[in-house]
Amino acid sequence: MTRSVLIIEDDVRIRRIVAMTLRREGLEVTEAASGQEGLDQLEERPHDMVLLDLMLPDRDGFEVCREIRRRSDTPIIMITARTDSHDVVAGLEAGADDYVTKPFVAKELSARIRALARRSRGDQVRPRIQIEDLEIAPQDGVVTRDGAVVPLTRTEFKLLSELAAERGRVVSREELLERVWGYDYFGDSRLVDVHVRRLRKKIESDPSAPTVVTTVRGMGYRLPE
Amino acid sequence: MTRRRGPRTLRGRATLALTGVAAVLTAVMALGVWLYATDYLLQTRQNVTLAQAAANGAQVQRGLATPGLSPAQLLAQLPRETGSVSLLADDGEWSTTSLRIGRDDLPRALRTEVLAGDPSRQRIVVDGRPYLAIGVPLAGLDDAYFEVFPLTELDSTYRVLSTILVLGVLTVVPVAAAIGWWVTRPALRPLDRISAAAAAIAAGNLTARIDPREDPTLVPIAESFNATAAALERRVRTDARFASDVSHELRSPLTTMLNAMALIEDHADDLPEDGREGLALLGAEVRRFERLVADLLEISRADAGSGDLVLERVRLAALVHEAMARRELDGRAGVPLRVASGADDVVVRADKRRLERVVGNLVENADNHGGGLTAVAVERSGDIARVIVDDRGTGVPEAERAAVFERFARGSGSARTASEGSGLGLALVTRHLQLMGGSVDVTDNPGGGARFVVRLPVDPEIRRPG
Numbered sequence: 001m002t003r004s005v006l007i008i009e010d011d012v013r014i015r016r017i018v019a020m021t022l023r024r025e026g027l028e029v030t031e032a033a034s035g036q037e038g039l040d041q042l043e044e045r046p047h048d049m050v051l052l053d054l055m056l057p058d059r060d061g062f063e064v065c066r067e068i069r070r071r072s073d074t075p076i077i078m079i080t081a082r083t084d085s086h087d088v089v090a091g092l093e094a095g096a097d098d099y100v101t102k103p104f105v106a107k108e109l110s111a112r113i114r115a116l117a118r119r120s121r122g123d124q125v126r127p128r129i130q131i132e133d134l135e136i137a138p139q140d141g142v143v144t145r146d147g148a149v150v151p152l153t154r155t156e157f158k159l160l161s162e163l164a165a166e167r168g169r170v171v172s173r174e175e176l177l178e179r180v181w182g183y184d185y186f187g188d189s190r191l192v193d194v195h196v197r198r199l200r201k202k203i204e205s206d207p208s209a210p211t212v213v214t215t216v217r218g219m220g221y222r223l224p225e
Numbered sequence: 226m227t228r229r230r231g232p233r234t235l236r237g238r239a240t241l242a243l244t245g246v247a248a249v250l251t252a253v254m255a256l257g258v259w260l261y262a263t264d265y266l267l268q269t270r271q272n273v274t275l276a277q278a279a280a281n282g283a284q285v286q287r288g289l290a291t292p293g294l295s296p297a298q299l300l301a302q303l304p305r306e307t308g309s310v311s312l313l314a315d316d317g318e319w320s321t322t323s324l325r326i327g328r329d330d331l332p333r334a335l336r337t338e339v340l341a342g343d344p345s346r347q348r349i350v351v352d353g354r355p356y357l358a359i360g361v362p363l364a365g366l367d368d369a370y371f372e373v374f375p376l377t378e379l380d381s382t383y384r385v386l387s388t389i390l391v392l393g394v395l396t397v398v399p400v401a402a403a404i405g406w407w408v409t410r411p412a413l414r415p416l417d418r419i420s421a422a423a424a425a426i427a428a429g430n431l432t433a434r435i436d437p438r439e440d441p442t443l444v445p446i447a448e449s450f451n452a453t454a455a456a457l458e459r460r461v462r463t464d465a466r467f468a469s470d471v472s473h474e475l476r477s478p479l480t481t482m483l484n485a486m487a488l489i490e491d492h493a494d495d496l497p498e499d500g501r502e503g504l505a506l507l508g509a510e511v512r513r514f515e516r517l518v519a520d521l522l523e524i525s526r527a528d529a530g531s532g533d534l535v536l537e538r539v540r541l542a543a544l545v546h547e548a549m550a551r552r553e554l555d556g557r558a559g560v561p562l563r564v565a566s567g568a569d570d571v572v573v574r575a576d577k578r579r580l581e582r583v584v585g586n587l588v589e590n591a592d593n594h595g596g597g598l599t600a601v602a603v604e605r606s607g608d609i610a611r612v613i614v615d616d617r618g619t620g621v622p623e624a625e626r627a628a629v630f631e632r633f634a635r636g637s638g639s640a641r642t643a644s645e646g647s648g649l650g651l652a653l654v655t656r657h658l659q660l661m662g663g664s665v666d667v668t669d670n671p672g673g674g675a676r677f678v679v680r681l682p683v684d685p686e687i688r689r690p691g
Binding site (some may be wrong): 018021 | 520
């Protein structure tokens with residue numbers, strides 16, 4: 001099945017060449033030159049993935065990111081000009097799922113796009129899991145608390161279900177980067193950390209004292225047995 | 226230039242000066258006390274003895290007028306203090322009350338003067354003891370009375386006094402030195418502060434300043450120092466920002482270039498022979514350019530400060546192992562990684578991303594400029610963890626060892642044509658290690674190539690005993 005990617009980038013040369021490359025990789029690409037145009041495109045029809053430049057002429061990239069997140073759970077890979085902690089972390093906090101730093105090679109990006117765009121909901125044959133008052137149903141792709149659906153993004157859900165599949169065991173950041181984000185080696189462990197923080201805000205009764213997703217210092221994360 | 230003698234530190238010189246002044250002053254005082262005291266004691270003694278001698282002279286005069294008394298009897302009757310001796314010259318005949326002191330012990334000049342009718346006195350020494358001889362002329366021709374008073378007591382008083390004074394001077398010198406050392410410490414503390422701030426700036430902390438409020442005497446120097454430091458900081462930051470801005474601006478075109486390059490490479494088979502060769506050259510240069518921009522940005526960011534430094538506990542051996550695995554993924558033949566016993570679980574406090582760059586750059590340097598990597602080792606001795614990277618090149622000549630860590634350094638032995646580096650790799654290694662409290666240097670390895678040694682402090686939290 002063809003995945004559709006929306007690229008929001010004001011630099012026409014980068015936009016053109018990335019779009020060309022991704023099309024050659026078998027993806028369906030829509031181009032948008034501004035934040036507003038990108039949001040309009042998304043309104044028109046859903047995409048499997050958004051590539052979003054944070055430096056846009058009309059709207060602040062972080063704001064566009066939050067806006068997309070408000071409307072859908074479409075995975076977002078942000079394009080940043082720097083690797084500074086605050087830029088990356090702020091983007092992830094704004095709802096981005098992954099990031100790529102200029103200069104990047106779009107060809108090397110396709111594996112990650114596929115990993116994030118993979119429909120995780122309903123395509124897994126994993127049993128339902130009950131942890132405290134949370135119920136994780138991988139087959140339905142939903143997490144419920146006391147019967148009410150907890151709104152998770154696809155990446156957050158995938159992260160939770162990967163941990164749930166190994167419950168009781170510590171899963172390292174590297175393993176999570178590989179399974180959730182599609183990094184074959186060496187991703188940025190901040191991706192995992194910020195996503196765990198986002199996840200905790202949604203599923204923990206007290207995010208500052210987590211009982212579901214617990215940190216094992218220097219090793220990784222774990223869900224209780 | 227002539228070398229200055231004596232202590233070179235300001236504090237040493239100040240202490241020495243203070244000690245010198247104290248020594249001279251006490252010596253002058255001691256000398257004054259000595260001169261005054263000895264003079265006073267001698268004067269007193271002389272007054273007493275002169276009165277005594279005069280009285281005894283008068284009594285002898287009267288006795289001589291009394292017939293029937295021999296000179297010896299006459300002298301024996303005289304009141305005398307202990308130890309003093311009376312001598313009498315009567316018509317050239319000499320009598321004495323002591324066996325030890327006689328006519329010949331009196332200086333001829335004294336005798337002549339007194340016998341000629343002038344009272345006189347003189348200090349003499351008999352058998353090594355000091356005496357004061359006083360002569361009183363008598364009425365008859367060639368008659369005179371002499372009395373010799375011992376000065377032994379006065380002498381021992383002098384000795385005690387001089388001992389006390391010398392000891393006093395000798396005590397003052399070290400005490401003055403100690404006080405000087407102690408007193409100059411707070412006085413020179415401002416200088417310590419200035420030198421500490423200067424050292425901090427030299428070590429790379431451009432924000433180091435002197436707080437003039439700490440000491441009013443510091444205000445003028447602190448102000449000019451701080452102004453200089455601020456100007457330096459501005460300058461360095463401007464330079465760093467410029468380099469950073471330049472590399473930022475290059476990122477967007479570079480993105481287009483890299484992706485266009487990759488696209489064309491996909492069509493390389495459709496190109497004629499020379500077109501493919503041109504493409505290969507272009508591709509290599511574009512990637513080198515990418516590397517240069519990335520390194521330039523990274524080093525300018527490191528220059529701008531340690532803002533994004535994230536220190537965490539890193540298992541050194543595991544990190545080096547991963548770096549080696551990545552190298553093999555890039556298609557290089559594996560080389561032995563030796564982890565010394567006790568170093569397998571060593572944890573350092575470091576910025577993981579930076580440390581990865583450090584190890585990666587050293588390994589790459591060995592492969593690209595050192596004729597190939599031959600061995601990597603992780604070791605630990607005490608509180609220091611080491612990563613050792615050996616290559617099979619010609620080594621780095623002693624004279625070039627510091628220079629290889631400079632920016633855009635090109636060693637004489639490096640294969641320039643095969644170079645894919647940015648020229649910033651080793652400079653980045655140095656800069657990153659500096660930020661993490663570590664260091665790097667280069668020596669020879671036993672196989673003849675270069676050996677780069679990274680040193681990092683072991684994380685104190687998990688330092689094992691011993």
